[in-house]
Amino acid sequence: MTRQTAPLPEILCIGSVLWDIIGRSASHMRQGSDVPGRITRLPGGVAMNIAMTLARFGMRPVLLTAVGQDPEGDELIHACHELGMETAHVYRSEDLPTDRYMAIEGANGLIAAIADAHSLEAAGAKILRPLTDGSLASEAAPFEGPVALDGNLTLMLLEEIAASPAFARADLRVAPASPGKAERLRPFLAHGRALLYVNLEEAGLLCQREFDTSEAAAAGLIERGAARVLVTNGNKPACDGSAEGLVTGCPPEVLVTRVTGAGDTFMAAHIVAEAEGCDRQEALDRALRAAARYVSGETAF
Template sequence: MTSHAPHTILCIGSALWDVIGRAASHMRQGSDVPGRITRLPGGVALNIAMTLAQFEMRPVLLSAVGRDAEGDELVAACTSRGLVMDHIYRSEDLPTDVYMAVEGANGLIAAIADAHSLEAAGARILAPLRDGTLGSADAPYTGTVALDGNLTTTLLEEIAKDPAFARADLRIAPASPGKAERLRSFLLQRRGMLYVNLEEAGLLCHQSFDDSAAAAAALVKLGAARALVTDGGSPASDASPDGVIQQMPPEVLVTRVTGAGDTFMAAHMAAEQRGTDRQEALTSALQVAADYVSGETPL
């Protein structure tokens, strides 16, 4: 069956625990400073889903979560936040994934993403889209899908060609610059809207760009159905075959960075689900992201 409630968005990718250490001081390699350490539900797909829920969307998560205490706690936390967790793949022998990051006043210092269980689960997380639960090759899912690049290159290549995704409004994020090139298959198949930063756009295009407008236009020329490129406090750009629009984000004091891109993408998707035009959707997403990165983080 392919029917879905209004504003239902499938979120496919990582769901894990974020362990984030934040300090108010500038940091460098070897720094040992006081700060705060938090543990929250995270992962690109899950961050997107949680933000969508705040905008009264109905996020349905497709991911891998272990049948361990951490996994039970994660599922309960997500359910309480309004996420639909009925279709996640729960493994008996794979632990729940975890992401660890350290942030200072000068931004992200270092991070490690342990998403081995998601990678090991592979195509099993996509079963509901292939067995008729949410869709199939003969009756593809017709709603919006948020896809994150934490999946393996092989699985992403499968998705780019999979008839079960042929009619979906596919929105794609690379998860990190180190995983940006995993998304090249979507350019080759001329499928999906990409949400990337300037560095990620350069890696995908194998060239450097001076601004987001040039990067977004280049991604569309290479095959993206649409591309939205951010560049920190510099203008962000939304390119499609109809042209490029560009806006300056609000000026704010940055107090946190982990999850900012996911929040931006979710806010943009939610705005378009509500029927706003490209200009208004970009304005809304930039404001939500600015509010997020400037949010109070007691240290």
């Protein structure tokens, strides 16, 4: 008798899937620095980074994004398959190139970064068609599982998602792509159900004020209408805030060897922990450990 295996839990990952071009040096850097180091090209983007961690820990990420039909896009789609992701619903544009992200990291952290997600922004609502045409869901039968959404989409599309019946039954988890795009998440402050993952700077931008601690930032976001938030603050305590109260956790002390993708790893690890039934404290602690291991150069969890 053939043994039947249970299907992997499915999660939609909506947002940027692109090539990360990262230059890293062991030296401290400042503006104008010219130092030796290593330059790598890896699959990246917020949605992609989240999906990679989810796939490693037993979930089946379904990507909704835009990828060009250029050679870089073909190579990226192949890499996604190899990493355990479902790409059948990816929008493949004939005239838009595959997006890219470029960053410089030194021993003192991220020095500078440029995200070229113009193709994703230009594709707009086309990436969401599988949620209305019956491929994954429809207006009559909305998607009911978890959704990881990133802020690389345009403000107009994020506003549409916040109000769309297609997401009315989803477990919506939302993260900004960067502090520069944090204000795009304002539609989700009044959403009523979405869980926002932000760092201290992003929380301040959303509330239009400065915060000294993650606890103060979480309380500020709840006061502004957010249903639930997770606020990180580098190597300082993080906070899970909701109407039920605040839960805090401290990241383990580690030697930092990389920073790009740490927040995405934190978010994915937290989603997995809650999917496995962890309470708020344990889920936060597991996510902080995963992010710490990631920045130290180890794998997550």
